[in-house]
Amino acid sequence: MSQPPPFVLPPDGRAARLRALLAGAGRQRAAVAVLALAALLAAGAVWARATPRLTGPPAGPAEAAPAAQTLPRASPDDPATGRVAVHVAGRVRRPGLVRLAAGSRVQDAIRAAGGVTAGADLDAVNLARKLTDGEQVRVPGHGEPVPALPPAAGDVGAGPAIPLDLNTATVEQLDTLPGVGEVTAGRIVAYRSAHPFTTVDELLEVPGIGQRRFDQLKDLVTVG
Amino acid sequence: MTAIQPADPDVDGVALAAATAAGVLVGTRFAVAPAWVAAALCLAVACLVTGRQSRGGARRGRGSAAGILVLGTLLAAGAAAASVRAAAVRGGMLLGRVGEPERIEMGGTVAEEPRRLRYGGHWVVLTIDRIQFDGRTWRTRERAGVVLAPTHRATEARLGTGGGERLAVGDRLGIHASVGRARWADPVGRRPPVVLRNPLTGSWAPASSPMLRASEAVRAEARRRTLETLAPERAGLLVGMALGDTSLLPPELDRDFRAAGLTHLMAVSGANVAVVLAAGLWLAGMAGAGRRSLAAIGIVLVVLLVVVTRWEPSVLRAGVMAGLVLLGVATGRGPGGRRALCLAVVVLLLTDPGLAGALGFQLSVAATAGVLWFGPPAARTLPWWFPERARTAVGVTLGAQAAAAPALALTLGQASLAGLPANLLGLPLAGGPMLLGVIVAATAPVAPWVATVPCRLADPFLIALIAVARWAASLPAGSVTLDGPTRAAPAAAVALLVLAIAVRRCRRCAVGPRPPSRLDRC
Numbered sequence: 001m002s003q004p005p006p007f008v009l010p011p012d013g014r015a016a017r018l019r020a021l022l023a024g025a026g027r028q029r030a031a032v033a034v035l036a037l038a039a040l041l042a043a044g045a046v047w048a049r050a051t052p053r054l055t056g057p058p059a060g061p062a063e064a065a066p067a068a069q070t071l072p073r074a075s076p077d078d079p080a081t082g083r084v085a086v087h088v089a090g091r092v093r094r095p096g097l098v099r100l101a102a103g104s105r106v107q108d109a110i111r112a113a114g115g116v117t118a119g120a121d122l123d124a125v126n127l128a129r130k131l132t133d134g135e136q137v138r139v140p141g142h143g144e145p146v147p148a149l150p151p152a153a154g155d156v157g158a159g160p161a162i163p164l165d166l167n168t169a170t171v172e173q174l175d176t177l178p179g180v181g182e183v184t185a186g187r188i189v190a191y192r193s194a195h196p197f198t199t200v201d202e203l204l205e206v207p208g209i210g211q212r213r214f215d216q217l218k219d220l221v222t223v224g
Numbered sequence: 225m226t227a228i229q230p231a232d233p234d235v236d237g238v239a240l241a242a243a244t245a246a247g248v249l250v251g252t253r254f255a256v257a258p259a260w261v262a263a264a265l266c267l268a269v270a271c272l273v274t275g276r277q278s279r280g281g282a283r284r285g286r287g288s289a290a291g292i293l294v295l296g297t298l299l300a301a302g303a304a305a306a307s308v309r310a311a312a313v314r315g316g317m318l319l320g321r322v323g324e325p326e327r328i329e330m331g332g333t334v335a336e337e338p339r340r341l342r343y344g345g346h347w348v349v350l351t352i353d354r355i356q357f358d359g360r361t362w363r364t365r366e367r368a369g370v371v372l373a374p375t376h377r378a379t380e381a382r383l384g385t386g387g388g389e390r391l392a393v394g395d396r397l398g399i400h401a402s403v404g405r406a407r408w409a410d411p412v413g414r415r416p417p418v419v420l421r422n423p424l425t426g427s428w429a430p431a432s433s434p435m436l437r438a439s440e441a442v443r444a445e446a447r448r449r450t451l452e453t454l455a456p457e458r459a460g461l462l463v464g465m466a467l468g469d470t471s472l473l474p475p476e477l478d479r480d481f482r483a484a485g486l487t488h489l490m491a492v493s494g495a496n497v498a499v500v501l502a503a504g505l506w507l508a509g510m511a512g513a514g515r516r517s518l519a520a521i522g523i524v525l526v527v528l529l530v531v532v533t534r535w536e537p538s539v540l541r542a543g544v545m546a547g548l549v550l551l552g553v554a555t556g557r558g559p560g561g562r563r564a565l566c567l568a569v570v571v572l573l574l575t576d577p578g579l580a581g582a583l584g585f586q587l588s589v590a591a592t593a594g595v596l597w598f599g600p601p602a603a604r605t606l607p608w609w610f611p612e613r614a615r616t617a618v619g620v621t622l623g624a625q626a627a628a629a630p631a632l633a634l635t636l637g638q639a640s641l642a643g644l645p646a647n648l649l650g651l652p653l654a655g656g657p658m659l660l661g662v663i664v665a666a667t668a669p670v671a672p673w674v675a676t677v678p679c680r681l682a683d684p685f686l687i688a689l690i691a692v693a694r695w696a697a698s699l700p701a702g703s704v705t706l707d708g709p710t711r712a713a714p715a716a717a718v719a720l721l722v723l724a725i726a727v728r729r730c731r732r733c734a735v736g737p738r739p740p741s742r743l744d745r746c
Contacts, residue, residue: 022291024236032240032294033272036301039574040265043308047258050312052355052364183325190326193359194400207325 247302394431414578466661485643594627642702
């Protein structure tokens with residue numbers, strides 16, 4: 001048997017070595033199959049546990065949600081349900097309740113209600129406004145009175161003389177307060193869902209409301 | 225030539241580990257759809273199970289095909305494990321609330337040992353399992369980080385630097401906070417994708433698991449006992465080395481250890497496991513335990529050590545490796561060190577793909593590989609007058625340093641030139657405190673006065689270690705900070721070294737058996 005010359009690999013060397021490596025790896029097939037299955041099961045368990053689920057009855061007066069429902073991809077607008085329900089009324093083809101993805105606009109609600117009928121005055125409606133859950137969208141005909149800005153349940157309206165109840169007012173009603181925009185109104189609602197107001201002074205703890213704004217507001221609001 | 229001999233032992237093990245790591249990398253880096261990867265994995269496993277077993281004398285192609293199938297399965301398994309977790313992170317509820325100004329109620333458990341920040345406060349990683357907003361409660365499971373100020377109500381007197389009770393792994397926290405995006409997140413969520421901002425209130429309840437509570441009690445007792453017996457910096461060093469608890473370590477000592485390249489002593493890893501196993505098994509052997517019971521005792525010891533030291537990546541690596549070797553001892557046929565390392569990497573990456581991105585894991589695997597693969601050749605190249613023991617020690621140190629340097633330089637831009645002398649002097653001193661610290665932890669809860677004895681015994685070692693670290697840190701140009709492309713320099717150097725060793729080996733294979741040399745015994 002002749003020895004290969006020094007410094008040179010035997011011609012078959014590299015391929016043989018690769019084959020040996022693969023054969024060595026191939027000998028682990030049973031262990032690898034078990035490991036791979038275990039990894040698959042573990043990943044499935046991780047997936048199942050990481051999927052957010054609603055537990056317990058919803059505390060709010062909102063529409064009843066099923067006891068456990070998986071979350072449709074968290075939408076930044078309303079991750080709790082991902083949907084809003086609005087009442088479309090007036091000059092539309094199919095007036096009534098429509099359900100839309102959170103963050104939809106008035107235009108989407110009108111489209112979902114089958115579009116407008118002849119004589120609808122679309123200039124009287126802000127088509128770009130974002131919908132909030134539980135509101136009514138009224139499409140007036142030409143010449144009909146334009147609906148008041150906050151189309152909400154109560155008749156509290158714009159009259160600043162009547163103090164708003166911080167614990168029951170809607171976002172739209174809060175929106176009408178001086179110095180309170182949509183964002184701050186939303187924060188007030190978010191704050192009270194965690195801690196219902198017991199005194200008006202707690203308004204100061206809402207992010208975005210400083211002493212000056214509080215002084216403007218304190219006579220306009222109340223706590224029921 | 226049909227009878228295939230593994231020409232280069234353990235290279236196939238490396239291939240298994242590398243295939244898994246590559247799969248994890250693919251699943252982490254690219255947003256692969258988990259369903260597809262899982263389907264591919266099922267297919268591969270089905271092929272593996274139904275395919276005919278090829279024995280040693282089989283035809284050439286058969287063995288290679290099985291090997292390719294096995295490697296492909298591991299690739300798919302790694303990708304599946306990583307992509308499922310990445311998809312879970314991307315669909316996380318908290319991530320959907322990033323940027324919302326209002327605070328929400330959350331409940332979760334502390335997932336990792338809280339880390340003290342340089343500017344006060346603690347970084348706490350939580351596993352959030354309950355989120356409450358708009359009057360609804362969601363059950364979920366996602367990680368979030370939060371910086372708790374030292375004065376925070378939940379942490380007051382619990383995260384202090386003293387020896388007392390504190391926020392520990394497994395504790396339940398209730399937090400009222402808003403959500404922001406984390407800066408150092410990783411796709412599979414080991415480093416949490418979100419941080420909780422402006423945490424307001426916090427309820428605090430101890431861990432519900434009795435094992436976690438017991439291990440925290442052991443750690444707290446050990447801290448108290450060492451603090452009462454030793455000077456503060458030595459006490460901090462002792463619990464750091466034995467239990468990986470660096471909370472008592474003074475910042476300037478930490479800095480010195482870092483500069484001296486000795487920080488790895490503060491991460492519980494292979495050395496701790498080895499020392500504890502050696503002592504425990506020696507005792508058991510004296511008591512007349514057989515081979516199997518020795519292995520069983522060893523595995524129990526390893527599990528206890530891993531729990532008490534909080535399953536940091538390095539101790540996980542060491543623990544799984546030791547467990548595999550012990551199983552081999554029990555069954556009579558098992559993997560050697562190199563093979564055990566490869567298998568441990570496969571098992572751990574499939575269990576927690578996030579480990580691949582953890583520096584502690586990378587360093588631990590690299591250093592161990594360096595010891596196992598580079599150590600012997602490095603020892604052989606030393607001049608003949610080196611005594612046998614010193615030769616092994618130097619080889620091990622050289623191998624570990626060379627292998628860990630690229631990871632350190634690439635991620636932290638750190639190259640410690642003082643590390644070599646510091647480790648050569650420091651490593652022989654480290655075994656004592658590692659073992660004595662564990663003895664302190666084991667005895668402190670039952671017999672506090674007994675625990676003072678190992679504390680005192682460890683003191684001289686600790687004084688010497690601190691002296692070594694201070695000396696090495698004060699060396700001029702002891703620690704270099706690399707920037708930009710120079711960060712790759714150590715990696716290039718190690719690649720060259722590996723190439724040199726490979727070429728040498730090839731040359732030796734080519735010219736036939738080496739003449740026997742007395743230097744080869746190690």
